[in-house]
Amino acid sequence: MFRLAFIFTLIANLASASPEFWRHEWPNTNFDVTSVESWVEILSGGPPRDGIPALDDPSFVDVFDEDRLMDREPVITLELQGETPRAYPIRYLMWHEIVNDDVRGLPIAVTFCPLCNSGITFDRRVNGQVLTFGVSGKLRNSDMIMFDRETESWWQQAIGEAIVGDLTGTELQTLPSWMESWGEFKERNRDGLVMDEPNQRRNYGANPYVQYDSSHRPFLFSGELPPHDIPALARVVRVGDAAWPMTRIAQVGEIKEGGVVLSWTAGQASALDSQTIGDGRDVGTVRVRDTAGNDLAHDVMFAFAFHAFWPDGDWKLGE
Known part of the structure; x- marks a missing residue:
């Protein structure tokens, strides 16, 4: 299944690996500035821009009010000093890939790329500006390319660096977070918070x-x-x-x-x-x-x- 889909997608991408084919969807992206050596490196993952909808301002519930998660399910854990620990279930990130959150004034982006198993949390502040991230629908080396809504620069999730647009070369600060089981998180953080299920129609948990x-x-x-x-x-x-x-x-x-x-x-x-x-x-x-x-x-x-x-x-x- 993956092999056949790869062949058809690769053929389509090779025919359209050029900013000229992308400008109608990305009118505000500066394609004249990039660190990408060849546009052929960038492929369409299938969904269009925002076809995988990032989440903004998520809601949270107390650990012991959550009864949908299985104990062995993975979550991304964020434990910032002086703040209530937070768990971001992979069952939601699987379908949204980015969560734009704010922890007591600290703007963060919790990200997960299923094709690379890469789960990273970033500080969303760049040069005094707070960025909001979405999913571009593009891949490079099978890794998600994010974009910021403020400049529409493209960002490589795995390395946390802008690769196309005005912010090319800018690096996001990575925050310490980790994947663990829901059971581990709730056992250690009985007063913790867990992201609530988004109000969207997705087969969460699958x-x-x-x-x-x-x-x-x-x-x-x-x-x-x-x-x-x-x-x-x-x-x-x-x-x-x-x-x-x-x-x-x-x-x-x-x-x-x-x-x-x-x-x-x-x-x-x-x-x-x-x-x-x-x-x-x-x-x-x-x-x-x-x-x-x-x-x-x-x-x-x-x-x-x-x-x-x-x-x-x-x-x-x-x-």
Whole structure:
């Protein structure tokens, strides 16, 4: 299914990989400024601009008022000092990919790209301006391209950097957040908050990418596969330009290297395995901290995406 869809989409994209075909949809984007070497790198993922609707100003409920989530379902956790911990369920991000939120005056964007398994939280402030992000419908290296509604610049989600438009080269600040199971979050944060179900018609809790993370090749990706015989869709934990294979961390439980402490515990379902997210196979939870115990910004992404965006990255294989 993925292979056939890839072929047809690739043919369509090669015929229209040019700003001239995009200007009617993006009249305010400055295509004269870009860090992209070739427009062929940018593909349509299928949905048009805002076809995957980002969420703005989400509502929250108390942990013990939430009864829809399964304990093993993944959430993106944000625990800012002095603020009530918040959980953003992947069952909602699967269908919306971006949540524009505000935590006591701190504007943030919680993002999830299913095709890369990349879940990152950004500070939405850039040069004194607060940006609001949407989903462009475009992909590069199979990773979501976001856009900001203020300048209509395009942003690469995996690296948090503008790649097309007036803000090209600008980087967003990444905030420490992590994926864990709903059960882990509510056990640790009994007074926490969880994002409420959006008032939209979506099959929340279902996975539209059944067995995707068991595939041999990523969807809409034709780049170089990872080195060291690492499977393309194996999960790696990225900290900066270094990546630790999830299997290595799971095997030993904890790794301390280069000032980074990575620990693994079982109990989190893969969101990209079974039809029902909470029934996915156990991929576990990784926490990433410094030696003083402070949470570090990181990402748990597929190996092909790390290699695509960090081709000279440091593979922490323990050999």
